Amino acid sequence: MLKRNALLLSSALSVWLALPLSAQDTGTTEAQTDMPEVEMIELTGDTVIATVNGEDITMAHLVAARASLPEQFQQLPDDVLLPGIVEQLIQQAVLGQAMGELSNRAEIRLENQRRELAANEKVEEVISGAVTDEALQAAYDTEYANAEPTQEFSAAHILVETEDKAKELIEELDGGADFAELAKENSTGPSGPNGGDLGWFTAGMMVKPFEDAVMGLEAGAISAPVQTQFGWHVIKLNETRMKGAPTLDEVRDELSAKVENDAVEAALKALLDAAKIDRIALEGIDPAALRDMTLLDK
Structure with missing residues (x-):
């Protein structure tokens, strides 16, 4: 409606x-310049x-x-x-x-x-009064107070169809070829045009053979050919870091939404608990009746 x-x-x-x-003019046809100044209501x-x-x-x-x-x-x-x-x-x-x-x-x-x-x-x-500094801090403490630092990896890869092709690329890299350029020229993966860069990721975000290879590398090192369901990878580990909990400002919007949602859920539960609600068993109702517009006339 x-x-x-x-x-x-x-x-x-x-x-x-x-x-x-x-x-559109609903009033006088006089020129605007001839009209007296209108007093605002x-x-x-x-x-x-x-x-x-x-x-x-x-x-x-x-x-x-x-x-x-x-x-x-x-x-x-x-x-x-x-x-x-x-x-x-x-x-x-x-x-x-x-x-x-x-x-x-x-x-x-x-x-x-x-x-x-x-x-x-x-x-x-x-929700108008739910998001306060105190509520945000409490939500932040609940979510992140006991958060352990997480190891993150920055890596790039070149994805090809065969192991032999992966070995050829490793030989070129050993000879001084640029990893990013080889990725742009040879990688069949979506990251190829970006030099194979995969950005930062944590354990569990990549398929296991790929992840295992990354974790076994030193920063700056290049892997032997690694096979996954996607093909053969040549992986370069750029660097690693330990990422701690985000600051409150970094997750303010996310926490604000959570505080609002929690406030609405709590208010709704209180109202439902206090209400007298009588229901009939839905098993006795044909769900197709939802489409019967003639019921609006009865």
């Missing part, structure tokens, strides 16, 4: 924005912007409508959006009044929409 309203609103705005300026949410057959459209309705617009309209200047939103809300009011009493389908959808909006507001209320 909310998405459909947003689409209706954006459709009306598209038509409004496509109109020539003369058609002091606005509240209850300020009435238009009345349609006795039904008020307030500033609060306009603000809510703008907030529901698709992204492409969110970027438009407010002075462009304002008249289009007003006209669309007037159109919605006229159409709604012509419909008269809401159908059973509309009532059900409206009830679901109300629940969704109320739930979203409660979630926003919960």
Whole structure:
């Protein structure tokens, strides 16, 4: 329901924005330079912007409508959006009044929409105060206080189809050839164009034969041919390092999301535990009934 309203609103705005300026003008035809300066209205949410057959459209309705617009309209200047939103809300009011009493389908959808909006507001209320310096520090301590330093490896490789080709490349490297250039010219792996560079990785991230070979190398050394399911590798270990826990700033966004999620889960659990909920057994319900639109009319 909310998405459909947003689409209706954006459709009306598209038509409004496509109109020539003369058609958009709802007031005087006098030249702008001849118009007196307009005194700005002091606005509240209850300020009435238009009345349609006795039904008020307030500033609060306009603000809510703008907030529901698709992204492409969110970027438009407010002075462009304002008249289009007003006209669309007037159109919605006229159409709604012509419909008269809401159908059973509309009532059900409206009830679901109300629940969704109320739930979203409660979630926003919960997370609005969840992320504090203290909460972030506590989450960081829980996640990383006992983290052990991890050994990381920086390596490059040349992937070829046969062992003989791998041996030929090792001979060239022993003769002083540049590893990165040979990788660009010969490697069939995706890292080939980048000189075979694999970046930094830890134990468990590579297939075992490859990992075992890397761990047996000294920094700067080149391996004998190594076979994996991908082919034959010539591996160069660039360097190793011990990587400790990240700083709080490095994982701030990740921890903030976790703190918010934990806060919502805790609030939801408390509400569910306090609620009286009666359910019937779903085994007695045909799942195909979810597609039966005629049930909305009963």
